Amino acid sequence: MARQLDEQITARFAVGRRLRVLDVGPGQGTQALRLARAGHQVTGLESDPAMLDALRTALAVEPEGIRERVSLIAGDGRETGRHFGPGSFDLVLCHGVLMYMPEPDPMLAALARVLAPGGLLSLLVRNADALAMRPGLLGDWPGALDAFGSATYTNRIGLDVRADRREAVTATLNGLGTPVHTWYGVRVLTDAAPNDAPVPADLEPLLAAEEQAGRTDPYRAVAALLHLCGVRA
Template identity: 75%
Template sequence: MARQLDEQIAARYPVGQRLRILDVGMGQGTQALRLARAGHTVTGLESDADMLATSRAALADEPAGIRERVTLIEGDGLETGVHFLPGSFDVVLCHGVLMYVQEPDAMLAGLARMLASGGLLSLLVRNADALALRPGLAGDWAGALDAFEADTYTNRLGLQVRADRLDALTATLAGIAAPLHAWYGVRVFTDLAPDGTPPPGDGDLERLLAAEDRAGRTEPYRRVAALLHLCGVRG
């Protein structure tokens, strides 16, 4: 999934362009480090002290040239205006965060203000229009019926969290001057794989990634993906 997101983001920019990236809710810093290794300058914003400590430890093991390209800050997505000037970044990532924010519109507006003109706001959200699919495929018929009209779900950590709908987020992005440029489905075929499932062998892994990538770009498959990747561009 991570490689899929990176490729979808990079497709907007010339090969080799070095980007200023803000990763909001960066977690353990996996994507931030990967982007720094690719030559980009990355600022990670994380409110969980334990996650931030894990990120700092991972960063400490990197070569000096990569460490110099990464800045880690304790804070959350509602505090971007405290830490940064408007227009400071070419790309703002907000992946797997909106499901934990009850009223995300104010945060999204703040993230859009951080973008330079032509900058990309990358959102990874749970697809509310496909919430019935996971319980249905697992044979949980009661859960599937309950999920058809739901905007919340219980995640794999056992937490009750939000999901988002494509139409609603499209309207939100237009309203914050970062209208939708492209969107993709993520985890079309692999959502039911248990946590910790090892990846298949090299040949099968490449075929799996190719199938996921194609489904994520193709109707009607992308509309039933577990997650949606939305890319808004600052006007």
């Protein structure tokens, strides 16, 4: 995921340019802190108080220069108009958030609104066209049968959430003037691994295989997650 995002940043922006980044739903701050360490100015917009506290804790141990590049705001990504003007950001991230929204369009419209012309929108969504893959690979045949044609699923922490179809999100972003230029699969080969699976001593072959599968048809189409990259017209 990080490699894919870096590839898109390199393709869209001049080398050395300091970007204005909005991370909607940054969670524990993996991407927000990584981008701040790279020199970018990052704003995290988080609606979950516990996640916001965790990110503040993580940020507190960073060097002062990095802390100064990160701003944290309590708020809902669907209400960016309350906090930011149109075109405020060069890069907008919304990773693993859309599945918790009752429907995607209000969030997508809010994200597109704050994206500057030529800016990059990075979305990570659950793939509704592949919901039968995980239960099928785990031998849960009733679960696999129920997943066909469904747009909802139970995630790893037991919550009933929603998935998106690539064609539908692409059509919405086209209508918002932020067409999808590139898309990848994420967790193509590893989605059925248990949460407590040991990390291989040599992680690079696993990452390389996942990276290749996420770029290659037909594998990327059955990924658990889709990474969609749109560019503001």
